[in-house]
Amino acid sequence: PSAMREVMVQKPNVRWEDVGGLDDAQERLREGVELPLKNPDAFRRLGIRPAKGFLLYGPPGTGKTLLAKAVAREAEANFIATKSSDLLSKWYGESEQQIARLFARARQVAPTVIFIDELDSLVPARGGGMGEPQVTERVVNTILAEMDGLEELQSVVVIGATNRPNLIDPALLRPGRLDELIYVPVPNEVGRRRILDIHTARMPLADDVDLDSIARRTDRFTGADLEDLVRRAGLFALRQGIDTPNVNARHFEQALEDTRPSVTPEIER
Numbered sequence: 001p002s003a004m005r006e007v008m009v010q011k012p013n014v015r016w017e018d019v020g021g022l023d024d025a026q027e028r029l030r031e032g033v034e035l036p037l038k039n040p041d042a043f044r045r046l047g048i049r050p051a052k053g054f055l056l057y058g059p060p061g062t063g064k065t066l067l068a069k070a071v072a073r074e075a076e077a078n079f080i081a082t083k084s085s086d087l088l089s090k091w092y093g094e095s096e097q098q099i100a101r102l103f104a105r106a107r108q109v110a111p112t113v114i115f116i117d118e119l120d121s122l123v124p125a126r127g128g129g130m131g132e133p134q135v136t137e138r139v140v141n142t143i144l145a146e147m148d149g150l151e152e153l154q155s156v157v158v159i160g161a162t163n164r165p166n167l168i169d170p171a172l173l174r175p176g177r178l179d180e181l182i183y184v185p186v187p188n189e190v191g192r193r194r195i196l197d198i199h200t201a202r203m204p205l206a207d208d209v210d211l212d213s214i215a216r217r218t219d220r221f222t223g224a225d226l227e228d229l230v231r232r233a234g235l236f237a238l239r240q241g242i243d244t245p246n247v248n249a250r251h252f253e254q255a256l257e258d259t260r261p262s263v264t265p266e267i268e269r
């Protein structure tokens, strides 16, 4: 029974304005990915080699996948998402084949952003990962060979993501590979305010809803936590009656009682 997966090419519809509180990360991706993918000739003319690989690292739910989708969309590139557990096959040779197909497809539909999530699980089981040592080593080597084979300006960029950068195989981080490290932090109050705006954009809010105050009171909430908070507030409004016209401050209070930040101080950098 083969576990070979079809390589799915997406055209994400996430825009920069859908990402809140990650200005630094966004700026680095604009310069490092969007600019070269959109202006390869200018880079060629000036003899600049753009990076082939980026590593987004930070706590879960802070927007790493969202950023990767947004940069693909803004660069008018295709997007292929995978995660390392999809690449780990116990069938001999199948991982290599899957990775080869992934990169072949990416080249075929270039410009392309390849997103590889859960990169930290590409370490042997002993190191906290999920794979058998020989399999993970072969997967890492195959990815490295494919990346080494990417010509500069071939318009395929690899973006990896992890919650635990210290577990990443150092070979993946060497120059010419995933050598641009970008931290994706838990948002501060200003970032949280922006994220609340994004996720309430299509929600009718009562006048008593004070998003500034909610932003102030949600220390350590990630973007995913805030999205969840807003969704719960909406559900409390619905629960009050199917024809409730809007979501009010009390619904948000109820949601706040229900929601805890998923990031504890220990796992925050």
Ligand code: ATP
Binding pocket: 018, 019, 020, 021, 022, 059, 060, 061, 062, 063, 064, 065, 066, 067, 117, 161, 162, 163, 195, 198, 222, 223, 224, 225, 227
């Ligand atoms: P993981 O490490 O678990 O894969 P991640 O960092 O990739 O998490 P995302 O999958 O991008 O997190 O975030 C989940 C959802 O949370 C997003 O689809 C989005 O709706 C919301 N979200 C997270 N971060 C942000 C943000 N900075 N701005 C707006 N929405 C966000």
